[in-house]
Amino acid sequence: MPDSALDRLLEDREDPAWVAARWEDPSTQVLGVNDRSGVSATPDQDGLRGIRPGGPYDPEHHFLIGAVDGVPWFALAATPEGPSSSLRVLGGVLPETELDIAMTAVAMVNWHREAGFCSRCGTATNVTAGGHTRVCPGCGAQWFPRMDPAVIVAVLDEEGRLLLGHHVGWEDTRVSILAGFVEVGESLEQAVRREIMEESAVALASLRYVGSQPWPFPRSLMLGFVASARGQEVRADGEEILWARFFTRAEVTAQVADGSLTLPMRSSIASRIITAWRDGEIGVEEPAAD
Structure with a gap:
């Protein structure tokens, strides 16, 4: 995946006076985030619109948020004047740096909306480190933005076909690779094997990490993996996944073209992994030599 040019200013943001001075910088840009997680965007909804x-x-x-080529970027919980758009729309068109800015802005604003009080003693917390930490004046606890790990997996059978499933609540044609949250005390590898078994009854022979x-x-x-299936029988759980089966590349191409399959939005890691499989960049691994 392409690199982002966003500098998160890890050391400088600890200085309140320095952060305040960045707000006054004539080059500073602000990204407004509304209560539906939409961000200020260009009129054509193909880029971010700094304010x-x-x-x-x-x-x-x-x-x-950080700085790009020396230009500071801030996030603000507000309904921006002018056009705004969702990450689900912008994610498929934004370059990596702008996507990084937007993702960080939405995550930070949403965290602050929910983290106003100390989880230990209930005291109202204060914002520090330019918005990256909240400190409790009552008990001294420090609180940081949460990220919940989830695994998303491209399961391939011995013929190189990809397992795609249809989730409850999706429109009839939508499919994706299977995913789920990591449980407490569980490793990523354990989560991958458990989720795939629960949702499709497919056991895995091997797996490898591909990106996040x-x-x-x-x-x-989201932590992406590619895994090899043991066998080709699939039984969807019927609760989260209504149906699932293995597809060839030709089948996916034909059914996307005729509208009978809809793949994940381009901004998602699911789309990136499926695209890599369709392009032949992901396939069945050769067994290791003895």
Whole structure:
């Protein structure tokens, strides 16, 4: 995946005076995040629309995302004047750096909306580190933005076919690779094997990590894997996954073309993994030599 040019300013953001000065910087851009997690966007909804800061710096509501080529970016919980758009729309068209800015802005704003009080003693917390930490004045506890790990898996059978499933509540044609949250005390590898078995009754022979993506709906970190299936029998659980089966590349191409299959949005790691499989970049691994 392409690299992002966003500098998160890990050391500088610890200095409140320095962060406040960035708000006053004439080049500073602000990204508004509304109550539906939409962000300020260009009229054509193909890019972010930075807004100039208005009013004095407020550390409780102005959150420093980082800087790109020296230009500071802040996030603000607000309904932006002018056009806005969702990450589900923008994610498929934004370059990696702008996507990084937008994902971080939405994740930070949503966290602050829910983290106003200390989980230990109930005292109202104060924002520090440019919005990346909340500190409790009552018991001294520090709180940081949460990210919940989830696994998403491309399961391939011995012929290189890809397991795609249809989730409850999706429109009739939509499919994706299978995914689920990691449970407490569980390793990523255990979560992959459990989720695939629960949702499709497919046992796995091997698996490997391929990449990750933050997904702030509400605060997930999607961890992508490719796995080899033991056998070709599939039994969807009928609760989360209504149906699932293995598809060849030709079948996916034909059914996407005629509208009988709809794949995940381009901004998602699911789309990236499926695209890599369709392009032949992901396939069945050769068994290791003895």
